[in-house]
Amino acid sequence: MRSAAVVGTGLIGTSIALALRGRGVATYLIDRDPEAARNAAGLGAGLVAVPPAPADLAILAVPPQHVASALREHQLRDLAHDFTDVASVKVRPQEEAAELGCDLSRYVGGHPMAGRERSGPLAAQSDLFQGKPWVITPGAGARRQAVDRVTELAELCGARPVVMSHAQHDRAVALISHTPHMVASLVAARLLHGDESQLQLAGQGLRDATRIAAGDAELWTDILGSNATAVADVLEEIALDLREVVDALRDLGAGAAAPERQRTSRAHLTTALARGVQGHGRIPVRTPGGMRLSGVAAGK
Structure with a gap:
């Protein structure tokens, strides 16, 4: 993976961005809260900008209820070739994404099983996912390249990929x-x-x-x-x-x-x-x- 766009610079999004930057991945930070994005960039998590060309992977680090709408928005903007999320619920975002007409062949759900009781970019850690499970939930129509990229994301962050169905x-x-x-x-x-x-x-x-x-x-x-x-x-x-x-x-x-x-x-x-x-x-x-x-x- 050469480039990634992280949408949402809270604890998880910023921790992912820090881990990717540490592995030499060009990382772009996008957040509706400019201050959060600036704080993440100040930690060395990446550049606050839209990538000049579609990134290899976009990581949607937003709450479960916003995953589907964010996926549709950024697919329409051609933000990346493939997309994943890090929400802790998988069935509902997948169903909502289908209802919105998202391209599910380029979307593979994900959930890193790590976190802290603190929130926000200033609580982020580059090693937050080290040795932790990272659940990957590919839908029936997901293309192999998208699954491979999400698997690589987990590995670059030091996590252990675990494949499950959405309901499991x-x-x-x-x-x-x-x-x-x-x-x-x-x-x-x-x-x-x-x-x-x-x-x-x-x-x-x-x-x-x-x-x-x-x-x-x-x-x-x-x-x-x-x-x-x-x-x-x-x-x-x-x-x-x-x-x-x-x-x-x-x-x-x-x-x-x-x-x-x-x-x-x-x-x-x-x-x-x-x-x-x-x-x-x-x-x-x-x-x-x-x-x-x-x-x-x-x-x-």
Whole structure:
């Protein structure tokens, strides 16, 4: 890849541009917010300009609800030979792009599985994607050259390309990203009801559990709304688990409850915690040689 146009110079777009510039790719920055583009350029992410000739690849680093309209706009302007996006939802942008009459043969969806709780170009890092999965979701009509260019983009950024269907991707991120963000936000919101003396006792465990809740609320509203059904399915299952835990705790808190009921409730609580340990053990850990399951999941 010799040239790329990055549309949207927030955290992800600027991080991609920095990574590409570090690999010698001529990178052009486009943003409706001139200050954001200038800040990205000031970091060395590229030139604030439209490329003089169509770039090899345009990366649409815009929220999910704007992907299709941005794709149509920049295809009509002949910004690049091929196009990708980095939105964290894939089904809806693909459907909307088809409805708008975009050339889907030159468009391959993408999603780098990396980010930070901070946003904006000044939070960007050239190594943000190093060793991280980068999901690629080619549609049935995507041409081979477009798929190859998006794969090369991921590799130039130091990521590991992973090919999935649009629906597979959206179900996966509902489980491992979108629902955790919503749950972390709900837990963090409870802190609004705590007094200062309580919050002074907060430790690293609470910070770890709520760290991602610091993300941009408007952006996450767009993300969750664009993947609403898949997220709702996971949250509904969590709600059922929570109901069982609440009932068990109520029973344990009622000292007058029958001993047998107390034992049953304690067993429910232990089961919920043990399943959490087992689930946590299934999260892959990063190693110099790639990804592997953690010791718990691997039976160690």
